[in-house]
Amino acid sequence: MKWIVGGFSHETNTFSTIPTDLEAFKARSFGLGDDIRRNLGGTRTAIGGFLSVIDERGDDVVLTVAASATPSGKVTVDAFDTITGYLVEGVGANPGADGILLSLHGAMVPDHTDDGEGETLTRVREAAGPDMPIVVVLDLHSHITETMVEKATAIIGFQKYPHTDPVDRGVDAARLIARVAEGTANPVAALEKPPMIPVCGTCNTEFGFYKKLWAEALRPDRPKEILASSLFSGFSYADIPHMGYAVLVYADGDESIARTEAKRLADSAWDGREAFRYEPTSVADAVARAREAAEKPVVINEMADNPGGGGSNDSVAVLRELIAQEVTSAAVGTVYDPEVVEACEKIGVGGMIRTSLGAKSDDMHGDPIDIEGRVRLIYDGSFTYKGPMSQGAPGSIGKAAVIDVGGIQVIACSHRAQTLDPEVFRSAGIEPNDVDIVVVKSAVHFRAGFAPVAKEIITADGPGLTSLDLSIFPWRDIRRPLWPIDED
Ligand SMILES: [Zn+2]
Structure with a gap:
């Protein structure tokens, strides 16, 4: 059999003022044709999962485009049209294919429509015709629309946050599309959207309420007709009508089973929603607690400035508090500030720098801080991920400098990137186990x-x-009421 494969992924923070153009995709990950196998074959991505099943079956594959960009503001029409154009072209050139496997995000908002994936799938469906199976893998942080469900044969969401399972969902999708094409499965969808948006930081699947919800969705004694169940947490930083939690269930040929199950899972989330309520810890309290902790290191994560969700990566709120509370053993990774990196380079390793650091991108990330410190290192910012997420993949924070501010090692960088892996520190010559407090930009x-x-x-x-306090955002287009933005 022959399968068409493609990927187009962006998580859009509609409050971000940084536009996402074609260059932003090329800077993060962009491949055409055989490049896709070279870049993603054997990786733990959804496309890696597609390819492993296709190869195992000995099937043929048409590789179209695989593009993803760092979360930021809306995707430009040019980038959207160009990338969907590659998908549509690949589909149009292969009318005899048996199906289309797509790795999309589910939270893309281009400039010209609220529903990036709905529009992508509409164009692909039009090129493919009504009968060709299209099975899609989406991130757990997705907004699900009726259009997406209508245009796709089936949609399967990640089950893990941290996202350690894209490859497994890619495998699920490839196995399901083969069954659909062979006529042994007929996915019928039911979508439920309780009016709620749990914020990202409360949606860990390794503990707590969301873990319980997933255990219910995947319980061994669920009806045997169920082909796939997904619990999309939503992505809380998008001011669009369909933003929010979504349950999507597919049953084999039986809508009433899918509907009953989706309703049950949506009711469980809605009835227990108080467990998703977030109690914030101020930066001052977080630093004070970290200082007093008996065992070190303590990791402080700056939830609200997570470049993985569209944060500008340049808040210095925690650094300011570390200095104020006279911490002398810490590592801060990272602060986006290319100007300071350049200034460090001019001064050279060993020299002293006095400068204003951070908070230059917009007015949503606090104020800059005046620092004085010694330049410890200038380097190219590249490293290799070694943790469970993205293991083996190359990473980069762009050209970077390490500045020692009274025992606090600050990594200033020139590419925005979520701090996912201790290698961000180790590649900068900092062993995180050797300091008292490690500060990361991640939710x-x-x-x-x-x-x-x-x-x-x-x-x-x-x-x-990416603050967990959703009341600070100027909401205009979301559906109302939406818990917890509107209390019930
Ligand atoms: Zn995600």
């Missing part, structure tokens, strides 16, 4: 990589575009 993903390092993890709620 939840870092927990996978930093588990062997952190004796304790404290989430600090500073300023930023």
Whole structure:
């Protein structure tokens, strides 16, 4: 059999002022044709999963495009049209294919429509015709629309946050599409959207309420007709009508089974929603607790400035508090500030720098801080991920500098990147186990990589575009009421 494969992924923070153009995709990950196998074959991505099943079956594959960009503001029409154009072209050129496997995100908002994936799937469906199976893998942070469900044959979401399972969902999708094409499965969908949006930081699948919800969705005694169940947490930083939690269930040829199950899972989430309520810890309290902790290192994650969700990566709120509370053993990774990196380079390793650091991208990430410190290292910012997420993949924070500010090692960088992995520090010559406090820019993903390092993890709620306090955002287009933005 022959399968068409493609990928187009962006998590859009509609409050971000950084536009996502074609260059942003090329800077993160962009491949055409055989490049896709070279880049993603054998990786733990959804496309890696597609390819492993296709190869195992000895089937043929048409590789179209695979593009993803760092979370940021809306995707430009040019980038959207160009990338969907590659997908549509690949589909149009292969009318005899048996099906289409797509790795999309589910939270893409281009400039011209609220529903990036719905529009992508509409164009692909039009090119493919009504009968060709299209099975899609989506991130757990997805907004699900009726259009997406209508245009796809089936949609399967990640089950893990931190996202350690994209490859497994890719395998599920490839096995399911083969059954559909062979006529042994007929996925019928039911979508339920309780009016709620749990914020990202409360949606860890390794513990707590969301873990319980997933255990119910995947319980061994669920009806045997169920082909796939997904619990999409939603992505809380998008001011669009369909933002929110979604349950999507597919049953084999039986809508009433899918509907009953989706309703049950949606009711469980809605009835227990108080467990998703977030109690913020101020930056000052987080630092004070970290200082007093008996066992070190303590990892403080700056939830609100998570570049993995569209944060500008340049808040210095925690650094300011570390200095104010006279901490003398810490590592801060990272602060986006290319100007300071350049200034460090001019001064050279060993020299002293006095400068204003951070908070230059917008007015949502607090104020800059005046620092004085010694330049410890200038380097190219590249490293290799070694933790459970993205293991083996190359990473980069762009050209970077390490500045020692009274025993606090600050990594200033020139590419925005979520701090997922201790290698961000080790590649900068900093052993995180050797300092008292490690500061990372991440909401939840870092927990996978930093588990062997952190004796304790404290989430600090500073300023930023990924704050867990959703009341600070100027909502206009979301559906109302939406819990907890509108209390019930
Ligand atoms: Zn996600």
